[in-house]
Amino acid sequence: MLTSFVALLIRDIRLAVRQGSALTMTLSFFVIAVSLFPLGVGPELSILARIAPGVLWVGALLACLLTLDRVFQADYEDGTLEQLMLGPLPVELVALAKILAHWLTSVVPLIVVAPVLAISLNMPADGTWAMVLALGLGTPILSLIGAVGGALTVAMRRGGILLSLLVLPLYIPVLIFGVASVEAAIAFLPVAPHLLLLGGLSLGALVICPVASAAALRLAVE
Amino acid sequence: MAIDLHKYANPTRFLRLTGVIFPWSVGVTVVLLLTGLYLGLIVSPPDYQQGESVRIMFVHVPASWMALMIYSSMAISSAAGLIWKHPVADLSAKAAAPIGACFTFLALVTGSLWGQPMWGTYWVWDARLTSMLILLFLYLGYMAIWESFDDQSKAAKAAAILVLVGAINIPIIKFSVDWWNTLHQPASVATLQGPKIHSSILTPLLVMGLAYTSLFVSVFIIRVKAEILGRRLRILRINQLQE
Numbered sequence: 001m002l003t004s005f006v007a008l009l010i011r012d013i014r015l016a017v018r019q020g021s022a023l024t025m026t027l028s029f030f031v032i033a034v035s036l037f038p039l040g041v042g043p044e045l046s047i048l049a050r051i052a053p054g055v056l057w058v059g060a061l062l063a064c065l066l067t068l069d070r071v072f073q074a075d076y077e078d079g080t081l082e083q084l085m086l087g088p089l090p091v092e093l094v095a096l097a098k099i100l101a102h103w104l105t106s107v108v109p110l111i112v113v114a115p116v117l118a119i120s121l122n123m124p125a126d127g128t129w130a131m132v133l134a135l136g137l138g139t140p141i142l143s144l145i146g147a148v149g150g151a152l153t154v155a156m157r158r159g160g161i162l163l164s165l166l167v168l169p170l171y172i173p174v175l176i177f178g179v180a181s182v183e184a185a186i187a188f189l190p191v192a193p194h195l196l197l198l199g200g201l202s203l204g205a206l207v208i209c210p211v212a213s214a215a216a217l218r219l220a221v222e
Numbered sequence: 223m224a225i226d227l228h229k230y231a232n233p234t235r236f237l238r239l240t241g242v243i244f245p246w247s248v249g250v251t252v253v254l255l256l257t258g259l260y261l262g263l264i265v266s267p268p269d270y271q272q273g274e275s276v277r278i279m280f281v282h283v284p285a286s287w288m289a290l291m292i293y294s295s296m297a298i299s300s301a302a303g304l305i306w307k308h309p310v311a312d313l314s315a316k317a318a319a320p321i322g323a324c325f326t327f328l329a330l331v332t333g334s335l336w337g338q339p340m341w342g343t344y345w346v347w348d349a350r351l352t353s354m355l356i357l358l359f360l361y362l363g364y365m366a367i368w369e370s371f372d373d374q375s376k377a378a379k380a381a382a383i384l385v386l387v388g389a390i391n392i393p394i395i396k397f398s399v400d401w402w403n404t405l406h407q408p409a410s411v412a413t414l415q416g417p418k419i420h421s422s423i424l425t426p427l428l429v430m431g432l433a434y435t436s437l438f439v440s441v442f443i444i445r446v447k448a449e450i451l452g453r454r455l456r457i458l459r460i461n462q463l464q465e
Contacts (some may be wrong), residue, residue, distance in 0.1 A: 148387055152367065152380050162363075162370055166384060169359035172352065173394065204390070212387050215304075219379050 004089045005097050012101030022070065027109050030063040034117050045122045052121035053131060053182035057175055059117075060110050060135060061142060065164055065171075067106040068146040071098050072154045072217065082221050091214035095147060099210065103143040111135045123186075130185030130195075137198040138178045144202075144209035145170045151216035173201060233450050236310050240443040247440045254433035261426035278336040279423075284431040286329035288438060289357060290392060292322030296364075297389040300382035310446070312378035313453075315385065316368055317445035321438055323361035330354055353394055360388040374453075 016022060037055045041047055075081040075098075084094050114135060118128045149167035153159025181194035262280035296315040303311035333351065334344040345351065367384055371377030 145387070148383070152384060153370075156370055159370075162366055165359070165366055166363045169356045169363065170388065170391075172356050173391075176352075208387065208390075212383050216380060216383050219376055219383075222376070 001089065001093070004087070005093050008084070008089065008094065008097040009101050012098055013105055016101065016105035022067070023105060023109060026063050026067050026106050027113060029066060030059050030110050030113065031117065033062060034059045034121070038121070049122040049124065052118060052123035053127060053179045053186070055121065056114055056117060056123075056131065057135075057178045057182075060107075060114065060139065061171055061175060063110055064107055064139065064142045064146060065167065067102065068150045068163060068167065069153070069160055070106075071102045071143075071147050071150045072220075073150070076154045076220065081217065085217065085221060091217055092210045095151065095213040095217060096210040099143050099147045099213070102147070103140055107139045107143060111139065123182075126188070127182045127186040130191050131182045133191075133195060134178045134181040134198060137195055137202055138174045140202050141174050141198075141205045142171060144205040148209050148212045148216060151213040151220065154217070155220040174198070177201070233310055237447060237450060240447065244440065244443050247436045247443065251433060251436040251440055254429055254436060258426050258429035258433045261429060266422050266426050272340060275336065275339045276423075278332055280426055280430050282329060282332040282336055283427060284434045285325045285332065286354065287431055288434050289322055289326040289329050289354065290396065291435075292318050292325065292438065293357060293360070293385075293389070294392055296322065296385050297392070300385045303378060304382045304386075310450075312375075312382065313449045314442070314446055315382070316378070317449055318438075318442055319361055319364050319368075321441050321445070323358060323365065325434070325438075326354060326358045326361060330358065353391065356391055360385075360391060364388070 034055055037051065038048055041051065072081060075084070085091050087094075089097075111132060115128050115132060118131060123131070146167050149163045152166065153163045156162065177194050177198050181191050181198065184194060185191045258280065263277055266277070266280075268274050268276060296318050299311045299315045299318075302308055303315065330351075333354075337346070338344050364381055364385055367381050368377050371380060
């Protein structure tokens with residue numbers, strides 16, 4: 001079971017890397033979206049430092065949202081998904097492998113770029129490490145919850161807008177705790193409670209979301 | 223459970239039962255609503271700090287109770303629909319959603335009207351307000367997913383999955399005012415030490431809560447009935463076309 005899980009994971013990562021464009025497009029979207037804010041708000045460094053945590057989190061959240069339809073869509077369209085679901089691997093683990101691949105290929109690059117953007121937004125150095133930690137703990141939730149939305153809308157022709165309507169409300173707690181942890185670090189307050197809450201949310205989503213995605217996928221290929 | 227719930231999964235029996243309940247629930251709604259409003263707007267004393275504007279509470283608090291209760295009931299009936307494949311369970315979750323969205327909207331609007339004189343602002347991004355807003359979006363997403371499937375049984379399942387995932391938000395809303403120390407006051411009616419407010423205010427509040435509940439039951443019966451009849455009509459039409 002583990003071998004087929006790893007095989008599926010490697011296949012998905014290889015597909016994402018060889019397609020290439022998808023990876024760089026998400027990254028460029030993130031960078032452009034974040035760099036719009038100094039243009040919109042004005043280049044005053046104190047204001048930018050104040051809004052930087054929120055801007056980076058919202059940018060990461062939207063960039064992640066843009067890639068969600070790809071988690072299951074391509075495999076659903078060419079029939080691979082049905083073959084995978086007929087295979088020996090439980091559908092829950094198929095979903096989990098695809099979620100993990102999505103997180104590794106679409107979200108981890110964002111976390112790597114985030115500190116650079118944080119510096120450009122004049123965020124204090126104390127906040128930067130907290131932000132990387134919070135993104136590392138919090139973004140798996142984005143992939144996990146997003147996969148449920150992606151699986152629910154996979155059979156629809158224009159599921160994109162519905163997907164964001166379904167998924168964004170559920171993202172809000174992640175955003176709140178993520179931004180709170182960065183702001184706590186900047187204000188020299190304890191960061192651990194926020195990070196622990198994010199980790200807890202992550203573990204909870206890890207239990208629930210693969211099961212819910214699998215149920216939605218079974219519905220889609222019915 | 224002593225009562226056999228599966229008995230009520232039969233649409234015909236469900237229609238007959240609700241037909242009996244409906245006149246009573248409408249009557250109870252009218253009586254309780256008038257009593258509650260009279261007690262709340264005229265009998266109960268003005269607050270020593272908030273003055274007359276405290277009376278918004280009698281509209282606001284029961285509405286937010288209903289918003290949470292309806293979502294929980296939708297989650298329960300969706301789970302029943304997924305597990306036992308009861309058609310009425312799916313339909314009742316679908317029928318309850320717009321009513322719940324209305325109560326959520328009412329709670330948000332009255333809350334912001336109350337916030338203006340009390341807090342000096344219509345809206346603050348505090349935990350309770352934000353999570354109620356999320357609840358409204360969850361209701362809207364739920365209604366949208368019903369619209370976007372052609373196949374009704376698929377729509378029912380997809381909506382049930384969504385509502386169960388979103389149900390995690392319910393405890394967050396309920397306890398948000400206890401967990402985060404924010405502008406919205408903490409729970410004062412359903413606490414472990416018993417109600418913390420005086421009976422002159424508590425009584426009209428509870429009467430209004432019951433009135434809203436029976437209002438919900440009445441509107442809910444109308445909507446479920448319309449859903450069942452609409453579905454039958456569609457089947458009749460399809461049969462007619464085939465002949």
